[in-house]
Amino acid sequence: MKLGILSDIHGNRVALTAVLAxxxxxxxxxxxxxVVGYNPWHADCVDAMRGHTDALPADASWPTEEVPTVMGNHDRAVAAETPFAFNGMAQAGVEHATEQLSDEQIKWLAALPDERRVCDERVKLVHGHPDDPDHYTYPEEFGPDLLGDEDVLVMGHTHHQHHEVYGDGIVMNPGSVGQPRDRDHRAAYAVLDLADLTVEEHRVAYDTSAVIDAVEDADLPRQIGFRLTQGR
Structure with missing residues (x-):
């Protein structure tokens, strides 16, 4: 079985479309x-994860059911469950998402769990760290001690693409679809093969200028768009 692994889409429909294609x-x-935050297409990205096929490219060749998703800190802030210390760009994105999303879409975000297991519990999904959803677990912190009884631990939050293979399993971060911060501006994702426990890391270029224009049209801070050209 092969799984496409996404994280930190952050309202970037252009990047998500490129990744899925x-x-x-x-x-x-x-x-x-x-799923939400920063970039202006929060509703489209939420609907894509909800399995609404009209939010996805017409020529897609991947499953179109609801995507198993865990709650990120931006998702939680928009769902108004708990606060988070945001900078100006992040706070503007949260406010924009709150204004744009429907009650139904916000309800979907609010129902997301901090942790979930898929594929007969072989794969564990968290956002930041198994013990703290808001902790930034950078690659230098990866280690077999992060694994429980799962074969694969998937984390996001840092926007840094990386994976390590240990005797007990894999610890991985697919990188960020919508706002990479590892000095590679291309959208990031990964493919996990559960048959042989291997990970393929992928990067794909997309039209960052279209996102910059959309950020400005939405009256969001200009740096949200321009940072996408630098991968930081």
Missing amino acids: DMPPVDGLVCAGD
């Missing part, structure tokens, strides 16, 4: 959180 055939998708 680039993705090789998979048996399912999962998302490690932060």
